[in-house]
Amino acid sequence: MIDCQNVQTPLRRVAIVGSGLAGLVAARELLALGLEATLFEKSRGPGGRMAAKRLPDPASGSADIGAQYFTIRNPAFRQFLEQYAGEASWGEWQGRFRYQNDQGIWQDMRPAQRYVGVPRMSAITRAISQGLDLRAGVRVASLQRDERELWQLTDTDGGVHGDYDAVVxxxxxxxxxxxxTDSGLSDVADDLNIRISRMQACWTVVVHFPRGAGADVEGLMPRSALLSWAANNSSKPGRTDEGEWWVLHGDPDWSDANTELDPRQVRDQLLEEFLRCTGATGQPDDFLVHRWLYAKPRARTAPGHLWFGDRNIALAGDWLDGGRVEGAFNSANGLIRRLESDGLISAELTAR
Incomplete structure (x- = not known):
């Protein structure tokens, strides 16, 4: 076990690798407590799996290819969204949602308030990121801790970023x-491998039906070995598409077994399964295929976050808290609350 008794030295500057929701929550909450936080993002902008991808038809905007919606159980999550995302960037997705039980009978999903970003899921993370020190297009290659016990981050272009008291x-x-491992922290990597289960892949196909698919639902979970989820992306609030864009998510086990399958075969197989499961009669005319190598945690239970106190390294993400969008918030929020309770966030800083 690597977690050790924390040395009560208050943190002041924190580097955060990744600007999905967990990274953004950590940055916002650290800033609110008077610390400095810098985000490093390998992509062009924030979002992570709250991602939207531009569609082949420019007039149609984009489709949510990652998280399809989220629910809110933790009041602190709602408060965070209201404060940092703003009410204009998210709204309730109302519609008919069904699942197929073990006997093959379609049933309505449990009533719930399902929320999405408006006009796309990534609108939420874009809004939260405004004003943060976010360095996009920077892929962190390694971490080094110097004789002062401060962290330096080296990117793939050879740039060095520092000095940081802790890394998230x-x-x-x-x-x-x-x-x-590339940072010479194999013992931490080994501990992580013991504590968590691996992520499963997910093939995603976005398909356009110019006259509609002919399905009588907005979202569905079929009993299928190929298809785990299908949703009418055009039915979400703020979308102004002509026709219907549907998002099809492959079953995790099937996706894992077919990660190297030709995208055209993925498209054909998931589309055929969608039509079979729904009885949809629409004729598609455009497609987009995306592969998520790390989409879903195999385990449903996890520690919430990890803090290696002898190194001042933390791990946060939805995969540490059940895999839901709200899990990303809970993970990062729980981490910051822990740092407070461990005395690593100075009262002097909080009062500034």
């Missing part, structure tokens, strides 16, 4: 393990 890592576990 929010990428999926496989990428985090690679980063730790």
């Amino acid at each position: 890592l929010t990428p999926p576990p496989a990428q985090t393990v690679d980063l730790l």
Whole structure:
């Protein structure tokens, strides 16, 4: 076990790798407590799996290819969204949602308030990121701790970023393990491998039906070995598409077994299964295919976050808290509350 008794030295500057929701929550909450936080993001902008991808038809905008919606059980999550995302960037997705039981009978999903970003899921993370020190297009290659016990981050272009009292890592576990190993932190990587389960892949197909798909639902979970989820992205609030864009998510086990399948075969197989499961009669005319290598945690239970107190390294992400969007908030929020309770966030800083 690597977690050790924390040395009560208050943190002042924190580097955060990844700007999905967990990274953004950590940055916002650290700033609110008077600390400095810098986000490093390998992509062009924030979002992580709250991602939207531009569609082949420019007039149609984009489709949510990652998280399809989120629920709110923790009042603190709602408060955070209201404060930092703003009410204009998210709204309730109302519609008919069904699942297929073990006997193959379709039933309505449990009533719930389902929320999405408006006009796309990434609108939420874009809004939260406004004003943060976010360095996009920077892929962190390694971490080094100097004789002052301050962290330096080296990117793939050779740039060095520092000095940081602590580092928060929010990428999926496989990428985090690679980063730790490349940083000479194999003991931390080994501990992480013991504590967490691996992520499963997900093939995603976005398909356009110019005259509608002919399905009588907005979202569905079929009993299928290929298809785990299908949703009418055009039915979400703020979308102004002509026709219907549907998002099809492959079953995690099937996706895992077919990660190297030709995207055209993925498209054909998931579309055929969608039509079979729904009885939809629409004729598609455009497609987009995306592969998520790290989409869903295999385990439903996890520690929430990880803090390696002898190194001042933390891990946060939805994969550490059940895999839901709200889990990303709970993970990062729980981490910051822990740092407060451990005396690593100075009362002097909080009062500034």
